[in-house]
Structure formats: C-alpha cells, structure tokens
Amino acid sequence: MKNIIKTRIQVVLMGFSLIIGAGCSDFLEETDPSNITADSYFKTAEHAESAVYSIYSNLRDVRGGSYGGSPWLMLEFATGLADSDLGQADNSNIIRNLTNTSDNAYGKTYWDSSYKGIANANLAIANIPDIAMDEGQKNQLLGEARFLRAYYYYNLVRIFGSVPLITDPIDLSSENLYSSQETVENIYAVIVEDLTTAEASGLPFNDGTGKVTLGAVKSLLSSVYLTMAGNPLQLGSEYYQKAADKAKEVIDAAEYSLFPTYADLHDPEQNNTGENIFMVQYEAFVDPSNWQPLVIPYNMNISAYSEQTGAIYANQDFINSYDEGDKRIAEKEFYYTTYTSKFDRDETIVLGGYFLYKHFDIVANLDTASSDLNWDLIRYAEVLLIYAEASNEVSGPTTEAYNAVNAIRTRAELPDLAGLSKDQFREAILKEKWHELSYENVTWFDMVRLKKGFNVTTGTFEDFVGHSFAYGPTLTERELLFPIPTDELRNNENLVQNPGY
DSSP, rough: OOOOOOOOOEETTTTTTEEOOOOOTTTTTTOOTTTTHHHHHHHHHHHHHHHHHHHHHHGGGGGGSSOOOGGGGGGTTTTTTTOOOOOTTTHHHHHHHTOTTOOOHHHHHHHHHHHHHHHHHHHHHHHHGGOSHHHHHHHHHHHHHHHHHHHHHHOOOHHHHOOOOOOOOTTTOTTTTTOOOOOHHHHHHHHHHHHHHHHTTTOOOOOOOSSSOOOHHHHHHHHHHHHHTTTOOTHHHHHHHHHHHHHHHHHTTOOOOOOOOOOOOOGGTTTSSEEEEEEEEEEETTTTTGGGGSSSSSSSOOOSSSOOOOOOOOOOOHHOOOOOOTGGBBTTEEEEEEEOOOOOOTTTEEEEEEEGGGGGOOHHHIIISSSSEEEEEEEEEHHHOOOOHHHHHHHOOHHHHHHHHHHHHHHHHHHOOOOHHHHHHHHHHHHHHHHHSSSSHHHHHHHHHEEEEEEETTTEEEEEEBBBBSOOOOOOOGGSOOOOOOOHHHHOTTOOOOOTT
C-alpha cells in the first residue's frame, strides 16, 4: 500500500521560522519558503494540513545516520543483546560496553529531533484553532498533533528522565527559551492529557494512510499507562488496569490482526495494514529508508546496496534463549544466517551471525537499493502483550490474557501457555515480549520500567542493577537513563546532568 505522509518539511528550531513544503503527491512542488512565518502562514485548511505533516517528518531522524551507525541502535546496544562488526562505530561501542558519555551523537539526535517535532506540534496546536475550516477536519488535525507531541515527549522522558517541558511556541525572546527540567510526573501528565484529547478528536480507528488513527492513540496510551505503573513512577495496580483497559479497546475493535506470516512484517506492500498500527513512512526513490545497510552483513557482497556495514545483529546467546522449535529463529523468519551472492544468486554465502531479517527489504537488497519499507513504531503484537501483562498484574492469568499471548505463540508454532501462577505467567509474557519485539526499540524501555534484565543463559529475569550482559559488562543505576547531551548542558545552564555521567 502506498504511503500517504510524504513530506520534506522542516522547522529550524533555533530560528523558530516555519518552513512549509507541500504534502502527499504534491510535496515536490515546493514554493520558496524563505519569507514564510507562523504569523503569516496559518490561514487555510491546506496550511493546517501541511503544518501537521511537518510534525511527522522528525520521526525519521533517528533511523538515519552516518557510515555504520544510527541513533536507533542506541536503544538496542543498551540491552546487551546486540552485536556489531564495526569496531570503528564509537557511538555504538561505548553504549554496548556501558561506557557511554554525554558526547554520544545518538543521544543528541534523539534530543534534537524530539524537540523539533515538539516545536512543530506546538505551532500547529496554537495556530490551527483560529483557522476557518471544517471543524471535523480541524479536530482531527489537532488530534494528530497532540498524539505526535505526546510520542516525542514519551521518548524524551523515558530516555533522559526530567527534561524541559515546552507546550507553547517559543522564539528567541521567549522566557522559557532556556527552560529548566520539569518533573517526570508532570511530563507524564501532559502526555496523558495530549493522548486523551487526541482520543476524543474524531480520528478514524484505522485508515491505512500512515497518519495517526484512534487505534494508534489508544495503543500508545496503553503503553504509557503500563510504563507509569512501573519505574520510575511506580503507580501500580490502578495504572496496570488502565493499560489493560486501553489495550482491550484496541483488541475488541477487531481493526487489527496478526499477520499470518513473518514475511509480511517486512513487506512494503503491507505498510500501514494488518498488524501495523503506526509506522514511520518511507517511499523508494523519493524518501527511502536509509537503515537497510545497517542490517546487512559487513562486506559479504549479498546486496544491491554498495554500503553493507554489519552495524547490528543478534547476540548468539539471545538466539539460544528461544525455545526449541520457535519459528521466529528459523532461517529467514526473524533472522537470517545465509544469503545469496550478488554476483551469483545461485551461490549461498554463510554470514557468520544472526542478522535482522525482520528489517530486511528483499526487493531493495536484491535489485533497487532503494527501500520503501516502513518502520514499525506500534504493532498489534505489542498491544496483545501489553494486555496480557497488565491484566495479569491486576487479577492474575485470565482466559483473555492467555488468548492474547497464545495468539503470538501459535504463529511461532509453540504450544499454548496454560495453568501458570501469576508469577509464572508474568515471566512467560516478558520472555515472549523479549523474543517477539526483539530489535524494534522496545526491549530497553521494558528493562527500565521493570528494572529487570533478561538472563539469556537461565531464561529468567533478574534485577536491572547488577545484571550482566552475556559478553561481560554489568548494569548500574546510571544506565536507567541516558546522559543529557553535552551541547544542551553547555547552552542551557538550567539543565542538570543525570547521575553518574
């Protein structure tokens, strides 16, 4: 399915000038934006649409990167479950070895891109209400903007903890240009307010366009409530119930379903359909994804891409933690260990590791070297697992909770779970989540909210602090957050660095 959100739109944060390009199929027909300002721009429904489209654009920023590295790798190497063939990728290696610093460019990109997206959202939320346009369309656009602002803050508060909370447009004369950090509690309060407002904005539950939908709003809200139940807020049962309720609303709507095959997860034809609730949008030859080279083995000559970096692949010990017979570790399901040579497609090359087939665009690697495979931010499997975990915390295993997790196990050709205690069911769900959502930028967030690490040797969960990675390094309290970037501390004297950095 073709993606609808196709833009080249940017807000220059420090200058706070709004630069608007057209959206959808007209995005290449851009006019000179040099004289456009927020005051002169927000006049028509088309302006409102393009302003909201601009908020989506920063979702792509953390998927990009220079040779051999990309910011999204930050959240994978911090789990201790990923390997790399690139000794020169310092930003990755210092995270993997738990020697990270505030100079890491990955953290800087997360910070900058999130605040650029928030700046775009603040402009839209402040200005769209005054535009004369269809009220239903206006409310939906504001709902999209609220969701996206919540998403960016949700990343920031989980990655960095207390950060500046900015909800109004600012310029160089604004009092809160150099804001102090807000409490984690207050940041989550704004996230929830934005999402509940978006929930009532009249968005369609599921429309296949790539835009924010009601299903995405409810799914993200279930994730937020689940996190609020755990570390650092520790709000407990009430929020586990809220998480279960929101996830159940998504399940009961029957608008999403698990794909019948894992191949569908990395088939661009399935973008924004089926299991895919909310995705980062790409289009080959126009605005292609640029993370394919990262999941291709280093210089093994298997791909049409000239750049093949081996930047990330699965840790062998983690692969060994899957149950025998789990379809997800069968060849070319979630992972691949062999591929054909680009010089002779009848020749098979053994790659020497378990590379990430779930992120592998077959057509792009065999032929075009330009990928329109989207990146999943929320998929239905995660909603099922949120429901199973949250409902178990409230009332122990129920038939519906078993159904949710067993749907995922059935696809993996594993036997159904049954007859477990509350504690046993919790461990089983978490193991399922680690195995199902591997290398999708979910696992580290789960480790932090649970304050648990997965022991790949014993198959059990242990305390985060003191948890040792299979290759040696041991987590300490400081790794519950990433460091605030050095440049931000230098430019804003009101910021305080996270402990241990």
